Amino acid sequence: MCGIVGYVGMRNAPDVLLEGLKRLEYRGYDSAGLAVKSDGRLEVIKEVGKVADLARLVEERQLEGCQGIGHTRWATHGGVSVDNAHPHCDDCGNFVLVHNGIIENYLDLREELEAAGVTFTSETDTEVIVQLLARLYQKDMLDALVKLTEKLRGSYALAIMNREIDGTFYCLRKGSPLILGIGDGEGFCASDVPALLPYTRQVVYLEEGEIAAVSRDGIQVWASDGQRVEKSISTIDWEVSMTEKAAYPHYMLKEIHEQGAVLRTTLKGRVENGKVDLSPELAWDKKLVESWRKLHIVACGTSYYAALVAERVLEKWTDLEVKVDIASEYRYRHLRADTETLAVFVSQSGETADTLAACRLARSQGAHCLAVTNVRGSTLAREVHDVLLLKAGPEIGVAATKTFMGQIAALYLFALYLGRMRETLSAAEGNRLLEEMLRLPYKVEVTLEREDSVRALAEKYADRKDFLFLGRGMSFPVALEGALKLKEISYVHAEAYAAGEMKHGPIALLEAAVPVMVIIPRDGLYEKTLSNIQEAKARKAPILAVATDGDELISRHANDVLRVPWTDEEMTPFLTVVPLQLFAYHMARLRECEIDQPRNLAKSVTVE
Structure with missing residues (x-):
C-alpha cells in the first residue's frame, strides 16, 4: 500500500x-x-x-x-x-x-x-x-x-x-x-x-x-x-x-502460466534420496520437533486459504493440534502460544501488518516462529526463528496466483518433513506422496494447456452478477480462493461455502441467474458433493464443475465441466485452483476490468 x-x-x-x-x-x-x-x-x-x-x-x-x-x-x-x-x-x-x-x-x-x-x-x-x-x-x-x-x-x-x-x-x-x-x-x-x-x-x-x-x-x-x-x-x-510481462497481455496471466516452473523451483534442492530434506533451511533436531504439541498457522487473504489447504494435510500427516487463523483475528484473541507451540506465519511479501503483529505476539509468548514467505529479506523473515522461502520470484499482479501455488507447495514439503521427523508418517507413504508431488509441475502445465475451454466458459457467463462456489474437504479452501479471485479482478459478487453448508442459508440465493461453481475431483467426498449439485440443480442454478479427467458421471449432472488430470486426493488443490484462476482472469478481461491493478486493492497490506 x-x-x-x-x-x-x-x-x-x-x-x-x-x-x-x-x-x-x-x-x-x-x-x-x-x-x-x-x-x-x-x-x-x-x-x-x-x-x-x-x-x-x-x-x-x-x-x-x-x-x-x-x-x-x-x-x-x-x-x-x-x-x-x-x-x-x-x-x-x-x-x-x-x-x-x-x-x-x-x-x-x-x-x-x-x-x-x-x-x-x-x-x-x-x-x-x-x-x-x-x-x-x-x-x-x-x-x-x-x-x-x-x-x-x-x-x-x-x-x-x-x-x-x-x-x-x-x-x-x-x-x-x-x-x-x-x-x-x-x-x-x-x-x-x-x-x-x-x-x-x-x-x-x-x-x-x-x-x-x-x-x-x-x-x-x-x-x-x-x-x-x-x-x-x-x-x-x-x-x-522476472518483473517484465514478456509476451503476455497482463502480469496475472504470465504468473498463472509460471506455476509449473514455480513448483519445480520450490521442490528443487529440497528432495534428497526420495525424501524431503529441509535441514539446510530448518536446523531442527528431533528433540525440538518432539517438544511441540500445537501448531498455529496464521495468515491473511490468499495466504490464509493456502494455510487452510495445508491444515488438512498436517492433520493427516502429523499428530500436532493444528489451528489456522486470520492474522487480524489471531492477534486480538486470547490464544495460548507457548514453548510447546510452533507458529507458522504465511505472507507473500513478509510485510503484512497484521501478520507481523501476530508473529510478534506469538514470539513474545514463547512460541517457535517460522515464516513462509517469498521475500528473503522481508521484515517477517528477519523477525522469526526460521524461514522457508517460496522461491516463486516476484509477483507483480495484485491478485496472488503463483505465490498461492508456491505457498501450498512449501507448506506440503514442510508437512511431509514434519511428519517424518515426528514419525507419524511412514517412509512408504511419505515416498508415495512425494513422488506424486514431483509429477505435479507437468500436470499443472497440462491443465494450463486447456485454457481455451476456460475462456469459452467465461464468455458464456460473463454477464452474471453473482456466483456461488462450493467444495468439500481439500476442495473447500480452493472454492474460497476461486471466489476471492473472481471478486478481486472481475468485481463479480462471489461467495464460497463448504458444500455441506449450502442448505444452511446459501441455497436461498439459488436461481437460474446464479451459477454454482463446484470443485469436485474424484476423492473420498465425491458422492456427497454430487448430492449437493443435485440440490442446486433442483433450484435451476447452472452447474459449473471442476472435475477429474475420465469422470463421465459429472457430465450428466453439470451444465459445464472444466477438467484436470488425476492426482492423489491430497494433491488436488494444486490442479483444481488453476481453472479457477484462469476463469477469473478471462471474466475480468471480458468485462474490461483493470486486471493487474484492481480498484481499491493493494498487493501488500502494510497498515492495519
Whole structure:
C-alpha cells in the first residue's frame, strides 16, 4: 500500500523515480507525485490518476535534477485529490517528504501546530509530519529526525529532502517497509525490491526505528536514539526479466502460466534420496520437533486459504493440534502460544501488518516462529526463528496466483518433513506422496494447456452478477480462493461455502441467474458433493464443475465441466485452483476490468 522511491546520483532523477513508481504500481494507488531538487529548489509535481499521467506532467515541465523522491498514494487520511497526494512540503518550502503508513496521533499534533500558527493545505497525516519536522529542525538533521521519531505514534516509512542539504536524502522506518539500494556513486530507497532491480541488487534493509542518510558516497544508519548502527549489505537474486510481462497481455496471466516452473523451483534442492530434506533451511533436531504439541498457522487473504489447504494435510500427516487463523483475528484473541507451540506465519511479501503483529505476539509468548514467505529479506523473515522461502520470484499482479501455488507447495514439503521427523508418517507413504508431488509441475502445465475451454466458459457467463462456489474437504479452501479471485479482478459478487453448508442459508440465493461453481475431483467426498449439485440443480442454478479427467458421471449432472488430470486426493488443490484462476482472469478481461491493478486493492497490506 503506497509506494516510495528515492534517488541521488548522476542520472536524471525524474527518469529513475518514474521508472521505480511504474514498478510499484501493483501496490495499489490513486495518485502519484515526485519532488526533485533542482538549482537549490525543491520542485514538486503531483497528480490524481496513474503514473503515466504524472509522467506527462513531468515531461511538460521538463523537470531535471539528480536527487528526488517519488510516491504513489493509496488514500487513507483525506480523499483522492491533488492536494492530498504526496509529496508534501512545509509552509516555507524547506522540507519535502513522502510517507507510507498511518500516524495515529496526527490529530493531536495537527491541533498543536495549528495553535502555533501553521496553516495546512491538505487533510493528510503526512503533512503533519513535514510541518512538525520543519519546527524541530535546528540546523542538525539527525537531531531533528530523532526528535521526530519521539513525537510520532503509528507506522511510517519516510523519504525526506532538506533544501539546505545537497546530495543527500533521509529515510525513517517504523512498521512500514523501506529498502535502501547501493549503486556506483548513487543511492536509492524503495518500498519494494522491483523498483531497484534495473539499477542495483545491493540492498540494505532498515529495521524498526532506524534512520538513514543516503548519498552518492553511501549509506549511514542510526538507531532511533541517534546511535550509529553498522549494517550488512544483502544481494537480491531476482532478475529484471522476472518483473517484465514478456509476451503476455497482463502480469496475472504470465504468473498463472509460471506455476509449473514455480513448483519445480520450490521442490528443487529440497528432495534428497526420495525424501524431503529441509535441514539446510530448518536446523531442527528431533528433540525440538518432539517438544511441540500445537501448531498455529496464521495468515491473511490468499495466504490464509493456502494455510487452510495445508491444515488438512498436517492433520493427516502429523499428530500436532493444528489451528489456522486470520492474522487480524489471531492477534486480538486470547490464544495460548507457548514453548510447546510452533507458529507458522504465511505472507507473500513478509510485510503484512497484521501478520507481523501476530508473529510478534506469538514470539513474545514463547512460541517457535517460522515464516513462509517469498521475500528473503522481508521484515517477517528477519523477525522469526526460521524461514522457508517460496522461491516463486516476484509477483507483480495484485491478485496472488503463483505465490498461492508456491505457498501450498512449501507448506506440503514442510508437512511431509514434519511428519517424518515426528514419525507419524511412514517412509512408504511419505515416498508415495512425494513422488506424486514431483509429477505435479507437468500436470499443472497440462491443465494450463486447456485454457481455451476456460475462456469459452467465461464468455458464456460473463454477464452474471453473482456466483456461488462450493467444495468439500481439500476442495473447500480452493472454492474460497476461486471466489476471492473472481471478486478481486472481475468485481463479480462471489461467495464460497463448504458444500455441506449450502442448505444452511446459501441455497436461498439459488436461481437460474446464479451459477454454482463446484470443485469436485474424484476423492473420498465425491458422492456427497454430487448430492449437493443435485440440490442446486433442483433450484435451476447452472452447474459449473471442476472435475477429474475420465469422470463421465459429472457430465450428466453439470451444465459445464472444466477438467484436470488425476492426482492423489491430497494433491488436488494444486490442479483444481488453476481453472479457477484462469476463469477469473478471462471474466475480468471480458468485462474490461483493470486486471493487474484492481480498484481499491493493494498487493501488500502494510497498515492495519
